[in-house]
Amino acid sequence: xxxxxxxxxxxxxxxxxxxxxxxxxxxxxxxxxxxxxxxxxxxxxxxxxxxxxxxxxxxxxxxxxxxxxxxxxxxxxxxxxxxxxxxxxxxxxxxxxxxxxxxxxxxxxxxxxxxxxxxxxxxxxxxxxxxxxxxxxxxxxxxxxxxxxxxxxxxxxxxxxxxxxxxxxxxxxxxxxxxxxxxxxxxxxxxxxxxxxxxxxxxxxxxxxxxxxxxxxxxxxxxxxxxxxxxxxxxxxxxxxxxxxxxxxxxxxxxxxxxxxxxxxxxxxxxxxxxxxxxxxxxxxxxxxxxxxxxxxxxxxxxxxxxxxxxxxxxxxxxxxxxxxxxxxxxxxxxxxxxxxxxxxxxxxxxxxxxxxxxxxxxxxxxxxxxxxxxxxxxxxxxxxxxxxxxxxxxxxxxxxxxxxxxxxxxxxxxxxxxxxxxxxxxxxxxxxxxxxxxxxxxxxxxxxxxxxxxxxxxx
Amino acid sequence: xxxxxxxxxxxxxxxxxxxxxxxxxxxxxxxxxxxxxxxxxxxxxxxxxxxxxxxxxxxxxxxxxxxxxxxxxxxxxxxxxxxxxxxxxxxxxxxxxxxxxxxxxxxxxxxxxxxxxxxxxxxxxxxxxxxxxxxxxxxxxxxxxxxxxxxxxxxxxxxxxxxxxxxxxxxxxxxxxxxxxxxxxxxxxxxxxxxxxxxxxxxxxxxxxxxxxxxxxxxxxxxxxxxxxxxxxxxxxxxxxxxxxxxxxxxxxxxxxxxxxxxxxxxxxxxxxxxxxxxxxxxxxxxxxxxxxxxxxxxxxxxxxxxxxxxxxxxxxxxxxxxxxxxxxxxxxxxxxxxxxxxxxxxxxxxxxxxxxxxxxxxxxxxxxxxxxxxxxxxxxxxxxxxxxxxxxxxxxxxxxxxxxxxxxxxxxxxxxxxxxxxxxxxxxxxxxxxxxxxxxxxxxxxxxxxxxxxxxxxx
Numbered sequence: 060x061x062x063x064x065x066x067x068x069x070x071x072x073x074x075x076x077x078x079x080x081x082x083x084x085x086x087x088x089x090x091x092x093x094x095x096x097x098x099x100x101x102x103x104x105x106x107x108x109x110x111x112x113x114x115x116x117x118x119x120x121x122x123x124x125x126x127x128x129x130x131x132x133x134x135x136x137x138x139x140x141x142x143x144x145x146x147x148x149x150x151x152x153x154x155x156x157x158x159x160x161x162x163x164x165x166x167x168x169x170x171x172x173x174x175x176x177x178x179x180x181x182x183x184x185x186x187x188x189x190x191x192x193x194x195x196x197x198x199x200x201x202x203x204x205x206x207x208x209x210x211x212x213x214x215x216x217x218x219x220x221x222x223x224x225x226x227x228x229x230x231x232x233x234x235x236x237x238x239x240x241x242x243x244x245x246x247x248x249x250x251x252x253x254x255x256x257x258x259x260x261x262x263x264x265x266x267x268x269x270x271x272x273x274x275x276x277x278x279x280x281x282x283x284x285x286x287x288x289x290x291x292x293x294x295x296x297x298x299x300x301x302x303x304x305x306x307x308x309x310x311x312x313x314x315x316x317x318x319x320x321x322x323x324x325x326x327x328x329x330x331x332x333x334x335x336x337x338x339x340x341x342x343x344x345x346x347x348x349x350x351x352x353x354x355x356x357x358x359x360x361x362x363x364x365x366x367x368x369x370x371x372x373x374x375x376x377x378x379x380x381x382x383x384x385x386x387x388x389x390x391x392x393x394x395x396x397x398x399x400x401x402x403x404x405x406x407x408x409x410x411x412x413x414x415x416x417x418x419x420x421x422x423x424x425x426x427x428x429x430x431x432x433x434x435x436x437x438x439x440x441x442x443x444x445x446x447x448x449x450x451x452x453x454x455x456x457x458x459x460x461x462x463x464x465x466x467x468x469x470x471x472x473x474x475x476x477x478x479x480x481x482x483x484x485x486x487x488x489x490x491x492x493x494x495x496x497x498x499x500x501x502x503x504x505x506x507x508x509x510x511x512x513x514x515x516x517x518x519x
Numbered sequence: 520x521x522x523x524x525x526x527x528x529x530x531x532x533x534x535x536x537x538x539x540x541x542x543x544x545x546x547x548x549x550x551x552x553x554x555x556x557x558x559x560x561x562x563x564x565x566x567x568x569x570x571x572x573x574x575x576x577x578x579x580x581x582x583x584x585x586x587x588x589x590x591x592x593x594x595x596x597x598x599x600x601x602x603x604x605x606x607x608x609x610x611x612x613x614x615x616x617x618x619x620x621x622x623x624x625x626x627x628x629x630x631x632x633x634x635x636x637x638x639x640x641x642x643x644x645x646x647x648x649x650x651x652x653x654x655x656x657x658x659x660x661x662x663x664x665x666x667x668x669x670x671x672x673x674x675x676x677x678x679x680x681x682x683x684x685x686x687x688x689x690x691x692x693x694x695x696x697x698x699x700x701x702x703x704x705x706x707x708x709x710x711x712x713x714x715x716x717x718x719x720x721x722x723x724x725x726x727x728x729x730x731x732x733x734x735x736x737x738x739x740x741x742x743x744x745x746x747x748x749x750x751x752x753x754x755x756x757x758x759x760x761x762x763x764x765x766x767x768x769x770x771x772x773x774x775x776x777x778x779x780x781x782x783x784x785x786x787x788x789x790x791x792x793x794x795x796x797x798x799x800x801x802x803x804x805x806x807x808x809x810x811x812x813x814x815x816x817x818x819x820x821x822x823x824x825x826x827x828x829x830x831x832x833x834x835x836x837x838x839x840x841x842x843x844x845x846x847x848x849x850x851x852x853x854x855x856x857x858x859x860x861x862x863x864x865x866x867x868x869x870x871x872x873x874x875x876x877x878x879x880x881x882x883x884x885x886x887x888x889x890x891x892x893x894x895x896x897x898x899x900x901x902x903x904x905x906x907x908x909x910x911x912x913x914x915x916x917x918x919x920x921x922x923x924x925x926x927x928x929x930x931x932x933x934x935x936x937x938x939x940x941x942x943x944x945x946x947x948x949x950x951x952x953x954x955x956x957x958x959x960x961x962x963x964x965x966x967x968x969x970x971x972x973x974x975x976x977x978x979x
Contacts, residue, residue, distance in 0.1 A: 074819075340852055344842055355872070356832065356858065359534075359849045362839030363826075370835055372816065377837050379822030382804055389819045392800050398816065410870040411885050412815070413909065413947065419926075421909045423883070423949050425871050445929050447905045447951040449873065449881045466879075467953055469905050471929055487873065489883050489951050491907045493927055 060191045061168060061267070062112055063154045066100065066120040066128065066175040067144055071390040072323050072383070075374035076351065078390070078397045083322065084176040085127045085401070088351065090332035099176040099321060104132050110184035118175065119154045126403040142290045147298040149290065151263070155270045156283040166268025169194050172298070173262045178319040178330060186314050190264035193233050197310045201303055202264035203236065205257025205311040206318045211248035215320075216241045216259040216299070218311050219251065236309040239299070257313055260320075263298060273302065323383035324349075324367040324376075337370075347380070353399070372398035372408050396498070404432035405482075407490075412497075422492040428453070428482035436479035436506040442494025444478075446470040451486025454509075455479075459516060481509045520651045521628060521727070522572055523614045526560065526580040526588065526635040527604055531850040532783050532843070535834035536811065538850070538857045543782065544636040545587045545861070548811065550792035559636040559781060564592050570644035578635065579614045586863040602750045607758040609750065611723070615730045616743040626728025629654050632758070633722045638779040638790060646774050650724035653693050657770045661763055662724035663696065665717025665771040666778045671708035675780075676701045676719040676759070678771050679711065696769040699759070717773055720780075723758060733762065783843035784809075784827040784836075797830075807840070813859070832858035832868050856959070864892035865942075867950075872957075882952040888913070888942035896939035896966040902954025904938075906930040911946025915939075916972065919979060941969045 066084060070077030077083045084099040091097030091105070107113040117137045118128060121144045128136060139157045141150055151172055158164040169191040177183070183204070190202045205218045220234035239259070243251060271281050280286050303309065321327045328349040335341055337352030340359040348363040353371040360368055367383075369376045374393060378386065398409040411423040428434065428451070436456060448468045455464045456479045457472065464470065464480075472478045474494065480486075494501075506512040526544060530537030537543045544559040551557030551565070567573040577597045578588060581604045588596060599614045611632055618624040629651040637643070643664070650662045665678045680694035699719070703711060731741050740746050763769065781787045788809040795801055797812030800819040808823040813831040820828055827843075829836045834853060838846065858869040871883040888894065888911070896916060908928040915924045916939045917932065924930065924940075932938045934954065940946075954961075966972040 075816075340849060342845060342848075344839075344845070352835075354835075356535075357834040357853050357855070358837070359834060359853075360837045361845050361849075362842035363837060366823075366837070368835075368837050374817040374819060375812075375814075375828075375830055375835060376819045377821070377823060377826070377828050378819075379804075382822035385802060385804070385821050386819075388802075389800060389821075393817050393819075395817070408871075410883065411868075411949065415910045415926075415947075419910075421947070421949075423870065423885075425883075443927060445907045447953075449951070449953065450875045450879075466875075467903060469929060469931055487875075487881070489871065489881075489949075491909070491949050493907075493909065 060115055060188075061158055061164060061170045062107070062116045062187070063139070063151065063170060063172045064103070064116060064118045064175045065147060065150060065172060065261075066118050066124055067141075067147075067150065068176075071387040073327065073369075074386055074390050074393070075371040075376055076353065076369055078373055080123055080397050080400050081127075082124065083327075085124075085131060086327075088327055088336065089178075089330055094332070096336070098131055099178070100128065101131050103175060103177070106179075106181065106184060110181060110188075112184060112187065117154060117157070119150050127401055130401060130403065142287055145290070145293055146295040147261075148296045148301040149293040151298050151302075152270070152274055152279060152293075153283070153286055153290065155267060155274070156281050156286045158267055159271050159281055160283045164267055166266060166271060168267050169264055170267050170270070171262065171264040174260075176321065177260055178317070178321045180317045182316040183314055183318065186312050187262065189232065189312060190262075193310060193312060194264055194266060197231075197233060197235075197308075199235075199308045199310040200265065200269055200306045201309045202233070203303070203309065203311040204260055204262040204314050205234075206260050207313055207315045208252055208256070208258050211245060211252055212258070213242060213245055213248055217243065217248075217251045217256040218259050219254055219256045220311060222254065233310040233312045236311050239304055241299075257311060258318070259299070260314075260318060263303065270302070324369065324378060324386065325380040325383040328367055328380070372410075404434055405429045410489075418495045420492075420494065420497045422497045424490045424492070426486075426488040426490055428480065428486040428488070430482055430485045433481035433509040434479055435504040436477060436512045437502050437504045438475055438477045439494070439501050440503070441474065441496040441501045442492045443474050444472040444493075445491045446472065446480075447489045447491075449487040449489055452483045453486050454481045454483065456512065456516070459519060461513075461516060477505060479506070479509070479512060520575055520648075521618055521624060521630045522567070522576045522647070523599070523611065523630060523632040524563070524576060524578045524635045525607060525610060525632060525721075526578050526584055527607075527610065528636075531847040533787065533829075534846055534850050534853070535831040535836055536813065536829055538833055540583055540857050540860050541587075542584065543787075545584075545591060546787075548787055548796065549638075549790055554792070556796070558591055559638070560588065561591050563635060563637070566639075566641065566644060570641060570648075572644060572647065577614060577617070579610050587861050589863065590861060602747055605750070605753055606755040607721075608756045608761040609753040611758050611762075612730070612734055612739060612753075613743070613746055613750065615727060615734070616741050616746045618727055619731050619741055620743045624727055626726060626731060628727050629724055630727050630730070631722065631724045634720075636781065637720055638777070638781045640777045642776040643774055643778065646772050647722065649692065649772060650722075653770060653772060654724055654726060657691075657693060657695075657768075659695075659768045659770040660725060660729055660766040661769045662693070663763070663769065663771045664720055664722040664774050665694075666720050667773055667775045668712055668716070668718050671705055671712055672718070673702060673705055673708055677703060677708075677711045677716040678719050679714055679716045680771060682714065693770040693772045696771050699764055701759075717771060718778070719759070720774075720778060723763065730762070784829065784838060784846065785840040785843040788827055788840070832870075864894055865889045870949075878955050880952075880954065880957045882957045884950045884952070886946075886948040886950055888940065888946040888948070890942055890945045893941035893969040894939055895964040896937060896972045897962050897964045898935055898937045899954070899961050900963070901934070901956040901961045902952045903934050904932040904953075905951045906932065906940075907949045907951075909947040909949055912943045913946050914941045914943065914969075916976070919976060921973075921976060937965060939966070939969070939972060 070083035073083045087096040217240045219238045335350040338357045339350040344362040351369045352358045405427040530543035533543045547556040677700045679698045795810040798817045799810040804822040811829045812818045865887040
């Protein structure tokens with residue numbers, strides 16, 4: 060069996076903590092073992108590991124997320140990187156061609172695809188393991204996991220099983236699927252429960268050969284590199300729509316355990332083990348209220364009921380929990396660059412910015428570089444930079460000349476000057492950018508690796 | 520007549536916008552003429568001006584507030600500066616000795632003392648003017664203004680008039696005062712209304728000679744400089760307690776117009792002309808909710824009722840309006856230096872701070888210096904500084920040597936180095952402080968005036 064974890068999503072619904080770069084699955088808001096905060100990705104990885112599934116896992120993701128995945132899970136993770144984010148059908152098709160043409164996986168191997176962020180308990184992974192046998196046993200094209208509903212939700216998709224036979228009673232641990240219903244009205248949801256419909260939690264199992272044949276039949280290349288080449292032309296279409304709903308023989312395995320889609324502030328705060336994260340004062344007049352504060356100034360809440368206050372360098376949100384679904388609209392109004400990013404080498408935070416005139420802007424950042432990590436050797440077309448080393452020792456290269464630097468050093472980097480830095484110990488820097496285009500993409504990277512840079516310096 | 524405006528107060532009840540340095544009377548949250556935001560101080564000054572009282576005004580205040588008063592009202596204001604903040608009795612006594620011994624004001628001149636921050640309409644100032652005549656007409660020691668209560672408040676002090684005569688009916692526009700009652704219970708307040716008691720709004724009128732005699736009798740010096748010299752030994756005691764409640768013949772002039780003590784978030788937001796100040800998104804699910812945002816990141820509110828969200832560099836407050844009186848407790852919990860200050864020369868804002876180890880801290884500030892203003896020529900014992908000039912042109916002096924500076928210049932100031940800067944045009948600076956004691960008071964000022972500094976430089 061191969062497991063594909065889909066790690067996509069822009070996480071607009073958890074603004075201001077999530078943004079286009081910081082997807083919700085990376086936010087460390089859950090309580091992990093020993094009280095250490097963990098992210099959704101870290102939680103599922105820990106569960107896959109304890110259920111002995113982790114060696115079979117590939118993560119399908121975008122280039123932007125690779126830094127964070129490696130930071131949170133380590134660099135041993137097998138990644139299948141989408142050239143750009145489309146939807147689940149292109150992502151799963153790409154993963155299938157990768158297994159088929161690059162890894163040489165046998166067509167009879169069962170592939171199970173699942174999202175990276177369901178909040179579930181261990182029995183869920185038993186169901187995942189069962190799917191492999193059930194695909195063969197049933198002869199089905201596709202196997203799904205269906206969550207037994209706890210109420211008539213209008214937010215989820217439903218899987219409707221055939222009624223005319225009771226397969227579970229007959230000893231078979233699956234049902235045959237009759238139809239699907241996406242986000243029903245409350246009335247419809249009530250009737251779906253009567254039909255013993257199940258929530259679709261986005262888990263799909265199939266023989267690799269099944270999907271490869273399907274791709275061939277529909278004119279897609281089944282060679283990974285060829286699919287990558289035309290990836291940007293693929294339609295943004297979901298796997299449910301393109302494959303699952305068109306399949307003839309689909310089975311579903313019911314799962315009655317804990318399952319939650321932690322996509323909104325009201326659902327995620329339910330899983331926090333404390334009412335506050337960060338510098339917060341919550342007085343005794345508050346009830347069912349959560350504060351998540353990433354800023355280094357205090358947040359005080361007085362007299363709040365059923366609310367979430369979330370503060371990050373991107374903004375401040377105050378919301379009544381039942382209105383959590385409205386958060387995604389905020390991001391369309393807020394037109395602002397991300398103010399905090401975690402990177403391969405550490406993190407940065409924008410602490411001040413100012414538009415000086417039509418052609419000049421100023422941006423001040425706090426940078427943290429982890430010990431032994433480096434920024435790439437790079438230059439900028441449109442900005443000069445001043446770095447003040449606050450703490451840590453490191454190596455700094457400016458226009459091919461290397462020197463050691465430490466706390467209090469001031470490094471001036473003119474427009475066009477090549478520069479790079481490697482932290483020998485954990486390092487904090489205040490960086491002031493001045494120029495005409497203060498965008499992350501005004502950057503020309505010459506060497507990503509410090510070793511390559513040093514080899515180059517030794518030969519010039 | 521002389522008018523003394525008392526400008527004291529630390530304004531803990533409007534945290535995070537007010538703090539020990541930024542008292543509530545300086546916050547520009549009211550809507551002034553032509554929609555320009557104005558502070559309480561600016562509003563009362565405009566009203567005193569239009570009522571032709573402004574030429575008779577002295578402001579009694581602390582040294583810390585002088586920068587802000589001059590910035591908001593101009594430098595022509597007559598100030599009587601308390602060596603340190605005590606209470607209203609020492610402050611009024613000091614003002615009286617100033618008028619008596621420095622200004623040579625006649626003992627028969629009537630002095631009217633009032634707070635700097637009542638929210639009133641023009642008829643209030645008519646009452647102030649009336650007090651002068653009524654002191655002589657009635658022969659009273661003290662004249663007060665009493666606000667006709669609109670409900671049985673438990674928050675205010677009450678002035679109880681004599682019942683046995685109806686002076687107002689008899690054509691006299693004042694009543695004789697029988698007694699006082701500070702912050703009654705609700706039941707007591709109800710009974711006070713039956714007795715036609717009035718709210719005490721902190722206005723006191725008296726002949727200057729009356730207070731001077733009183734001071735003499737109680738052993739206080741009536742020479743201003745002598746009183747300044749022993750000011751720190753004076754008891755923190757209110758004028759109400761020390762003088763008003765002990766006086767034999769006190770009258771009160773009823774005022775039936777608009778009067779409000781804008782001391783808390785619920786009262787001040789009532790007087791805002793828009794629901795938001797600053798970068799804010801308030802969705803249609805909110806009702807009776809105000810956002811005041813001084814940060815340059817957006818604040819979004821969804822589904823809030825009867826709430827205030829206030830964000831400043833000092834912190835973020837979310838409060839249900841009826842709980843506004845609980846804010847003052849917050850400041851006792853938040854142990855933090857002020858993160859924003861307005862100064863004589865402009866303003867600064869702390870954008871980042873970090874404790875590096877037992878002996879080292881880092882603080883990054885954004886400074887704005889107004890054109891033609893200067894920082895004093897100074898040095899620090901415990902910190903080095905790096906200044907990056909973001910915008911503006913200016914003169915910079917480092918260890919007695921002057922040079923012209925402009926955008927992009929980087930100025931390094933070692934520990935102990937004398938330095939000063941004058942902005943020729945409006946100037947923005949990013950300042951990084953590194954050292955062992957990053958406190959505002961690690962500063963030795965050599966010259967406050969740029970002219971004096973230049974004269975000194977020309978002679979060395």
